Amino acid sequence: MVTRTAPSHLTARARARRSARSGAPRSVPAPLLAPALIAVAFLVLPLVGLLVRAPWRHLASVLSGTDATQALILSLWTATVTTGISLVIGVPLAWVLARTTFPGQRLLRALVTLPLVLPPVVGGVALLLAFSRVGLVGQYLDSWFGLTIPFTPLAVIMAETFVAMPFLIITVEGALRSADQGFEEAAATLGAKRMTVFRRITVPLIAPSLGAGAVLCWARALGEFGATITFAGSFPGQTETMPIAVYYALETDPAAAIALSLVLLLVSVVVLVSLRDRWLRGGSVQ
Amino acid sequence: MTPGASDGLVVDAEVKRGSFTLTVNLAAASGQVLGLLGPNGAGKSTLLAAVAGLTPVSSGRITLAGQVLDDAEAGTFVEASRRPVGFVFQNYRLFPHLTVAENVAFSPRARGMGRRAARSAASNWLNRLGLTDLAQRKPDQLSGGQAQRVALARALAGQPALLLLDEPLSALDAGTRLDVQAELKRHLAEFTGPCVLVTHDPLEALVLADQLIVLEAGRIVQRGTPGQIARQPATDYVAKLVGLNLYTGDANGSQVALTAGGSFVTADQGLHGEVLVAVRPSAIVVGTQRPQSSSARNTWPARITGLTLLADRVRLDLEGQPSALVDITPAAVAELSLSPGSQVWLSVKATELEVYTRADSQLA
Numbered sequence: 301m302v303t304r305t306a307p308s309h310l311t312a313r314a315r316a317r318r319s320a321r322s323g324a325p326r327s328v329p330a331p332l333l334a335p336a337l338i339a340v341a342f343l344v345l346p347l348v349g350l351l352v353r354a355p356w357r358h359l360a361s362v363l364s365g366t367d368a369t370q371a372l373i374l375s376l377w378t379a380t381v382t383t384g385i386s387l388v389i390g391v392p393l394a395w396v397l398a399r400t401t402f403p404g405q406r407l408l409r410a411l412v413t414l415p416l417v418l419p420p421v422v423g424g425v426a427l428l429l430a431f432s433r434v435g436l437v438g439q440y441l442d443s444w445f446g447l448t449i450p451f452t453p454l455a456v457i458m459a460e461t462f463v464a465m466p467f468l469i470i471t472v473e474g475a476l477r478s479a480d481q482g483f484e485e486a487a488a489t490l491g492a493k494r495m496t497v498f499r500r501i502t503v504p505l506i507a508p509s510l511g512a513g514a515v516l517c518w519a520r521a522l523g524e525f526g527a528t529i530t531f532a533g534s535f536p537g538q539t540e541t542m543p544i545a546v547y548y549a550l551e552t553d554p555a556a557a558i559a560l561s562l563v564l565l566l567v568s569v570v571v572l573v574s575l576r577d578r579w580l581r582g583g584s585v586q
Numbered sequence: 587m588t589p590g591a592s593d594g595l596v597v598d599a600e601v602k603r604g605s606f607t608l609t610v611n612l613a614a615a616s617g618q619v620l621g622l623l624g625p626n627g628a629g630k631s632t633l634l635a636a637v638a639g640l641t642p643v644s645s646g647r648i649t650l651a652g653q654v655l656d657d658a659e660a661g662t663f664v665e666a667s668r669r670p671v672g673f674v675f676q677n678y679r680l681f682p683h684l685t686v687a688e689n690v691a692f693s694p695r696a697r698g699m700g701r702r703a704a705r706s707a708a709s710n711w712l713n714r715l716g717l718t719d720l721a722q723r724k725p726d727q728l729s730g731g732q733a734q735r736v737a738l739a740r741a742l743a744g745q746p747a748l749l750l751l752d753e754p755l756s757a758l759d760a761g762t763r764l765d766v767q768a769e770l771k772r773h774l775a776e777f778t779g780p781c782v783l784v785t786h787d788p789l790e791a792l793v794l795a796d797q798l799i800v801l802e803a804g805r806i807v808q809r810g811t812p813g814q815i816a817r818q819p820a821t822d823y824v825a826k827l828v829g830l831n832l833y834t835g836d837a838n839g840s841q842v843a844l845t846a847g848g849s850f851v852t853a854d855q856g857l858h859g860e861v862l863v864a865v866r867p868s869a870i871v872v873g874t875q876r877p878q879s880s881s882a883r884n885t886w887p888a889r890i891t892g893l894t895l896l897a898d899r900v901r902l903d904l905e906g907q908p909s910a911l912v913d914i915t916p917a918a919v920a921e922l923s924l925s926p927g928s929q930v931w932l933s934v935k936a937t938e939l940e941v942y943t944r945a946d947s948q949l950a
Contacts (some may be wrong), residue, residue, distance in 0.1 A: 490693035
């Protein structure tokens with residue numbers, strides 16, 4: 301085999317760039333560049349369209365229309381309550397999954413993460429079958445307490461929790477697994493009972509992941525559509541959340557739909573920025 | 587073998603961790619510092635974990651001042667948080683999200699003290715260990731020596747009846763180690779309960795411990811005072827730690843036939859049967875000619891396989907019957923023009939040989 305040593309041209313600037321990147325060439329081969337650019341265009345163009353067509357002048361008046369305001373307020377408070385509930389019941393579950401072993405644990409973990417991959421509308425159907433007035437649990441709630449869940453704000457919260465809580469659980473479980481248990485051992489030798497260790501050592505140590513998981517959960521709850529519209533319907537002021545309002549407004553009032561979409565886009569950007577250390581550090585996403 | 591059984595720590599137990607089994611039988615009296623010396627993986631940290639209640643024993647029992655902490659046969663187990671134990675961990679494990687003061691106040695608080703009382707107890711300990719100025723720092727703003735003192739203060743603030751130290755100086759650089767060691771010795775002297783100190787550094791063990799136990803592969807191979815262990819090592823590991831040549835042999839009065847070949851004439855101690863012979867590397871004399879030997883002098887030929895410069899002397903690795911490590915001055919190396927492969931004659935006086943039985947080395 302003959303080794304080719306024919307020189308190619310390398311400018312001073314290119315040399316500096318190359319040495320700064322420890323020798324890796326920076327130019328991209330054409331067969332990779334073209335598809336990559338198409339992918340970028342595909343992801344960015346729709347967002348550009350949204351920004352270009354946005355009714356910037358009337359934004360305030362459109363958003364202060366009663367329907368939009370109602371949807372915004374409903375979405376904000378249900379997503380917040382969902383996050384609160386997920387913290388209260390999801391973090392203990394994450395602890396159980398991370399720190400104990402029991403038969404059926406793998407199955408339980410699979411069930412907990414299932415909503416991550418399940419089409420949300422299926423989740424909505426499942427919730428309906430369990431909690432509707434004739435559902436598995438719902439029939440007793442109705443006959444014993446006169447409690448009807450579907451098509452109420454409570455149903456919105458349940459649908460959002462079903463879909464969003466697993467994001468919090470897997471984030472926190474991962475953090476608990478990778479946390480140094482030496483600190484918990486040290487706390488035990490210093491006389492701390494198990495709940496004290498959890499409260500004063502475990503939770504503070506995983507606080508960054510707890511925060512990230514909560515933000516992720518809140519963002520997912522805010523964007524929830526399928527499970528919510530199936531289980532809770534779309535009554536303005538009652539169960540019509542932002543994404544559902546966007547969907548209906550597109551037919552009747554496109555300007556409002558775009559304005560509401562902008563709000564959701566803004567929220568997403570804020571979430572992304574707040575999670576940048578976890579999700580935007582190239583290659584080290586956990 | 588039960589000094590202070592009623593007021594000290596007594597461990598007579600087996601601890602299994604996976605395929606590793608630790609078997610120990612030891613006692614530490616109040617006010618005593620018991621050093622546990624051994625190579626990595628000997629089971630030193632496992633023993634501390636068992637005493638602290640972080641891992642249960644698989645058989646046998648652990649008692650402190652007559653109170654059972656763990657008894658596998660009776661099924662008794664006192665949880666770690668309920669044992670009156672102060673533990674200084676190898677890398678200190680200071681809580682990174684708490685200040686120095688909060689770290690030290692953690693134990694009084696966890697053991698039921700009110701917030702204010704815990705804070706004043708903590709400031710008392712910070713004061714005693716000269717840490718008052720660092721009270722508001724976070725652990726990542728401390729030097730190694732400071733972190734070590736905070737870890738000690740945190741362990742002592744819980745008013746433990748027993749103190750456990752796992753390699754307390756190994757995280758420090760050589761420069762600060764001696765200072766911190768001297769300071770630690772002072773604080774250990776003030777502690778009234780028994781103290782168990784784990785180390786793999788023989789100097790640390792010799793300086794800090796009153797009694798030493800040598801652990802190898804989960805078993806106790808030697809116990810005694812630091813002085814005795816430094817003089818009469820029982821195993822090759824210990825001999826290497828304290829820097830002695832160690833031979834096993836068969837004694838018949840003043841004659842000892844060495845297991846690895848060769849023989850020694852020793853001062854007659856009336857010993858017969860299996861014995862150990864320890865020789866300081868500096869007690870062996872190197873020459874290029876066969877010396878005029880008297881009956882009290884052992885001489886044998888050997889070949890140099892290695893030379894290492896150690897501060898002010900050169901250590902020779904010698905192969906012969908028997909092989910030996912010998913320390914000589916750099917000047918002697920030059921005068922005798924020694925190099926790897928050189929043939930030399932070794933000689934050592936009978937009175938320089940420490941001859942003892944394995945049983946002698948075990949007496950505490």
